[in-house]
Amino acid sequence: MQQIIFFFLRNKNFLLFLLLFVISFTLTINSHSYHKNKFVTSANFLSGGVYSMKSSVTNYFDLEEQNKILTEENERLRAILANREVETPLESPIDTNYNFISAKVINNNYARTKNYLTLNKGIRDSLKVDMGVISSQGVVGIINAVSNKYASVQSVLNTNSQVVAKFKKSDQFGTLKWDAEKANIVQLIEIPRLADVAVGDTIVTDGKSTIFPEGILIGTVADFERKPDQDYYDINVQLFSDMTRVKHVYVISHRDAVEIKQLEKEVEDAE
Amino acid sequence: MQNNAIVVNIVRFITLVLVQVLILNHINLAGYINPYLYPLFILVFPLTGNKSLLILISFFLGLTIDMFGDSGGVHAAACIFIAWIRPVALKYSFGVSYQLNTLKISTAPFTQQLIYIFAMVLLHHLMLFSMEIFNVNQILLVLKSTLFSGIFSAILMVFSILLFSRKSS
Numbered sequence: 309m310q311q312i313i314f315f316f317l318r319n320k321n322f323l324l325f326l327l328l329f330v331i332s333f334t335l336t337i338n339s340h341s342y343h344k345n346k347f348v349t350s351a352n353f354l355s356g357g358v359y360s361m362k363s364s365v366t367n368y369f370d371l372e373e374q375n376k377i378l379t380e381e382n383e384r385l386r387a388i389l390a391n392r393e394v395e396t397p398l399e400s401p402i403d404t405n406y407n408f409i410s411a412k413v414i415n416n417n418y419a420r421t422k423n424y425l426t427l428n429k430g431i432r433d434s435l436k437v438d439m440g441v442i443s444s445q446g447v448v449g450i451i452n453a454v455s456n457k458y459a460s461v462q463s464v465l466n467t468n469s470q471v472v473a474k475f476k477k478s479d480q481f482g483t484l485k486w487d488a489e490k491a492n493i494v495q496l497i498e499i500p501r502l503a504d505v506a507v508g509d510t511i512v513t514d515g516k517s518t519i520f521p522e523g524i525l526i527g528t529v530a531d532f533e534r535k536p537d538q539d540y541y542d543i544n545v546q547l548f549s550d551m552t553r554v555k556h557v558y559v560i561s562h563r564d565a566v567e568i569k570q571l572e573k574e575v576e577d578a579e
Numbered sequence: 580m581q582n583n584a585i586v587v588n589i590v591r592f593i594t595l596v597l598v599q600v601l602i603l604n605h606i607n608l609a610g611y612i613n614p615y616l617y618p619l620f621i622l623v624f625p626l627t628g629n630k631s632l633l634i635l636i637s638f639f640l641g642l643t644i645d646m647f648g649d650s651g652g653v654h655a656a657a658c659i660f661i662a663w664i665r666p667v668a669l670k671y672s673f674g675v676s677y678q679l680n681t682l683k684i685s686t687a688p689f690t691q692q693l694i695y696i697f698a699m700v701l702l703h704h705l706m707l708f709s710m711e712i713f714n715v716n717q718i719l720l721v722l723k724s725t726l727f728s729g730i731f732s733a734i735l736m737v738f739s740i741l742l743f744s745r746k747s748s
Contacts, residue, residue, distance in 0.1 A: 325663040328638045332652030339651025355647045419607040424649035
């Protein structure tokens with residue numbers, strides 16, 4: 309017995325190190341799988357508070373640029389509004405099942421392999437995990453954690469991200485991933501070789517999930533290739549939204565998201 | 580530790596965390612190079628201080644950085660690793676005399692300081708990036724990030740030590 313106690317005393321630093329290392333290793337592994345990353349996130353009162361204090365100062369630096377982006381968006385929306393004919397039903401790409409909540413980005417990362425953004429709204433503004441986030445230019449990411457006042461968003465520039473996307477012209481759909489090579493360039497995979505692909509094609513969201521409505525802009529095809537022995541294209545997509553400068557975003561909530569998820573879960577459990 | 584040392588270390592902890600998350604995390608030199616200055620806390624922690632305490636504080640230091648950066652536990656792991664290995668690094672760079680309570684990092688010969696800082700920074704970064712990227716196929720990216728960020732961080736640390744060390748008479 310004494311031997312054991314002596315052993316622990318002699319190696320207490322190593323054992324402490326080992327214990328804490330296992331804890332941090334577990335946290336790291338959890339952060340690699342999207343649905344478990346909820347223990348240590350920037351969506352809490354401390355980091356959220358510090359970031360919103362910082363953003364209240366740095367906000368003024370690019371006010372002009374942000375104003376320009378918002379005006380451009382207004383211009384586009386006004387053009388759609390003015391040009392639609394009242395008699396024909398509104399061909400809006402936005403389904404009425406969806407609701408938009410505006411939020412501000414108070415912290416933004418884009419230089420690492422797993423990037424996250426922090427928003428200044430949270431549970432009390434009815435934000436929830438798994439809601440989609442878009443900017444005025446295109447898709448930004450998906451909320452992965454919320455606190456009362458803040459939310460953390462897994463950016464599309466994150467090697468764990470997967471967004472279903474399709475060609476606007478042909479409805480061929482694939483999965484959008486990021487290889488961490490370049491900011492603002494993401495990869496569209498699983499497009500079969502029969503598909504008609506050309507540089508400059510517009511990629512939009514698919515709308516089969518409750519996260520994004522159909523037809524939200526993502527980007528354009530920058531270049532593509534297909535190795536002779538493969539059945540799928542490798543496509544590089546240039547994002548519409550400049551992830552390095554995104555400030556004002558909209559969080560998308562689906563009216564029946566809870567019900568649909570419940571149903572999907574029931575089906576899954578039944579199998 | 581005397582009260583004075585406790586206050587100094589608390590202030591250093593908070594300052595380094597704020598500088599790291601508000602400024603240094605957003606430098607993005609050449610697109611992806613960010614320096615990590617906060618391990619300086621572990622480097623200059625009182626040399627004869629309690630080792631278990633240092634490991635514990637390092638864990639919370641790393642976890643705080645992780646919380647701000649949404650990075651799981653990668654900084655915590657890197658921090659406790661260098662906190663645990665610090666006595667070896669000290670002995671390796673300054674000789675056994677560091678235990679005699681007379682050594683100060685800022686007054687030690689410059690080459691010894693450099694060896695100590697570079698060894699600790701490279702170990703920290705190697706741990707950090709291999710945990711963050713976590714992919715054997717991208718080992719080259721790990722090494723590249725370790726090298727470039729490491730040089731940047733080490734230079735910052737050398738300058739911070741030069742700037743903030745009190746001229747002891």
